[in-house]
Each structure stands twice: as structure tokens, then as C-alpha cells.
Amino acid sequence: MSFKFFSALLLASSLWACSQNISETPTNTTTAEKDAGVVNLYSSRHYDTDLALYDNFTSQTGIEVNRIEAKADALIERIKSEGEFSPADLLITVDAGVLWRAETAGILQPVSSDILETRVPESFQHPDGLWYGLSKRARVIIYNKDNGKPENLESYKDLANPLHKGKVCMRSSGNIYNISLLASMIANENEEAAQNWAEGVVANFARKPQSNDSGQIEAVASGQCGISIVNTYYLARYARSDEAQKKEIFDSLGIIFPNQDGRGTHVNISGAGVTTHAPNRENAVKFLEYLTSKEAQNYFANGNNEYPVITNANTSSAVETLGTFKEDSLNVSALGKYQADAVKIFDQAGWR
Numbered sequence: 001m002s003f004k005f006f007s008a009l010l011l012a013s014s015l016w017a018c019s020q021n022i023s024e025t026p027t028n029t030t031t032a033e034k035d036a037g038v039v040n041l042y043s044s045r046h047y048d049t050d051l052a053l054y055d056n057f058t059s060q061t062g063i064e065v066n067r068i069e070a071k072a073d074a075l076i077e078r079i080k081s082e083g084e085f086s087p088a089d090l091l092i093t094v095d096a097g098v099l100w101r102a103e104t105a106g107i108l109q110p111v112s113s114d115i116l117e118t119r120v121p122e123s124f125q126h127p128d129g130l131w132y133g134l135s136k137r138a139r140v141i142i143y144n145k146d147n148g149k150p151e152n153l154e155s156y157k158d159l160a161n162p163l164h165k166g167k168v169c170m171r172s173s174g175n176i177y178n179i180s181l182l183a184s185m186i187a188n189e190n191e192e193a194a195q196n197w198a199e200g201v202v203a204n205f206a207r208k209p210q211s212n213d214s215g216q217i218e219a220v221a222s223g224q225c226g227i228s229i230v231n232t233y234y235l236a237r238y239a240r241s242d243e244a245q246k247k248e249i250f251d252s253l254g255i256i257f258p259n260q261d262g263r264g265t266h267v268n269i270s271g272a273g274v275t276t277h278a279p280n281r282e283n284a285v286k287f288l289e290y291l292t293s294k295e296a297q298n299y300f301a302n303g304n305n306e307y308p309v310i311t312n313a314n315t316s317s318a319v320e321t322l323g324t325f326k327e328d329s330l331n332v333s334a335l336g337k338y339q340a341d342a343v344k345i346f347d348q349a350g351w352r
């Protein structure tokens, strides 16, 4: 063993030991598990159901799962600064726009796997295998049902119709969900169409952009806003809530899956990619493949009330009650590609 390699090992193991202080680690490591090795996850997901998923993987394969949880941008920065000594094997995060940030930071490596390529629909795979989608969410229109369904409200385009002046609430343009939505318009149409849309929506604002998706839901339910757009898993959270008040909020909302007569509703993914210097690459690929298995897909999607990404998952996710819909078949890697253009357009349109 060369000194350089040994030093790298030492550094990697001490980094990993440090990181253990802020992560959860499996306890009962048997000799068999040690032989099977480990997989180190850096994840911006934090759902209890994910833990059951990891335990199940360990009992099936003997591979121990270590994980670190933090916000996506912090994880990307961390993997980047750890460089070739990073103990990270797999980055799990949400939104194709965030996966694109990881890609441009140079922290992901291509993976080709028949299992992944067959199970994950093509529109949810990075063209070079840098990441694979694991669950999906749709960005839908909501309205307050008190005054019935507004006329001329079937597509994202309609949100810019002057008919809805003073009705539309949105979160800020700094939010990745809206950036990805606008990027999908640039990819499907062009910059001019995206610019016109952003300006039209700004002209219809009921208030300055603020709050998160839950904030939009509550503002529409209270009547402060007439219309907004939110990710489906937020709606499912209200729908399945034990709190009567939240159920009431959900019941006051109408939901429209936009663009059903056109290219379909904008969808985005939770996904994962193997890191450039993954010390346990083989185990990371095994783990990715496991996450696309039928049994794992339900757990993974249910963790955040999302839709499974594989088509035959027989999901029982709460989000299914929102209805079926036609989705935009655009490859979600385009959402990253046009991210900078989308940010510029929001800025020019005065959508802050």
C-alpha cells in the first residue's frame, strides 16, 4: 500500500468518523455485514420511512448503510470540498435542478446499469447516467372552491391571463420549483414564451411573492389568494393530516393538473447519483438498483407522498387520491440546462 493511498484512507476514515457525530449509524454490524461492506449516503431527504428502507437493504445484502443528512446545497459543497477523499458514495436529493447543480459541481460519475435503465423511464434519467430519478412530484394549480372553478384555468399559460388579475399568489423566484417550471417552458417552447408568461403572471399577482408551498395552500384556502401552484406532495400532506383544520383546508381547494390538452403537467423528481470518488461504487449502484425495486419504490415514494417513478409499483401513496394525469415527457435534465436562463427571465419580469 502506497503512503499516498494509506494517507488518503486515514483521512477518509477520520472524515467519516467525524461525520458520524451528525448522522445515524446502524449498530448491529455482524461479520457478514462487514464483509459486504458499506454504502455512504449523503441525503437531503429525512423521512422515517426511508430508515425502514435502509434497514431492509442491509438485511437483504449485508451492506451497511451510513448516512449524512443536510440541505442539498450544503451536501454538494461538502462533497466538493472533500474531493477525492470524500467518503460519500451516493447523493440523494430532490429536484432535477439540484441534481444539475451537483452535476456542474463535478461531483457525480456516470453509471450504466441495465436494471436502472430498464426500470427508470427515460425522461427521468440523466442522458449519461449521472443520476436516476427515484420518485416524482407534479406542480399543479390550486384554487379556492368557494366561488367555483375559475374559467379559463386549464394550463400554466392561463395563470398569465388578465382574467385572473389580482388573484395569483406565488412563492419567490429564488425557489427551485418555480425555476424548474420556467425552465420546462423554455425547453418546450422558447425564452420569449417563458418571458411573456412570467410577465403576465407578475401582472396578476395578488401579493408580493412570499412563503413556501404550504403558505400558498393556506393563503388560497383563506381566500387571501384565488389561485396558486404547488407540488402535489404538499396537498397530500394536508389530505392525510390527522388535524381537522388541515383536512378542512384541503377540502376547500380545487386541484387542476395543468396542460392536459397539451404537453402534460410539469413533473420533477427526487433522485440520486453516484459520486465521482465513491469509495464503495459497487455498493452504491446496488443501492440505487434496490431503490428502483417494486418494494422499495412504495416506501421511497410514500416517505414524501410522491409518485413512484417505476410504472408497475402498485403504489398506495396518499398522493394517488389526487387523480391520474398526463405528464410532460420532457427529459428533466433540461430543467437544469435552462436554470440560469429561467433565473434571468424571472429577474427581468420583476418576479422576486
Ligand SMILES: [Fe+2]
Binding pocket: 231
Ligand atoms: Fe418541497
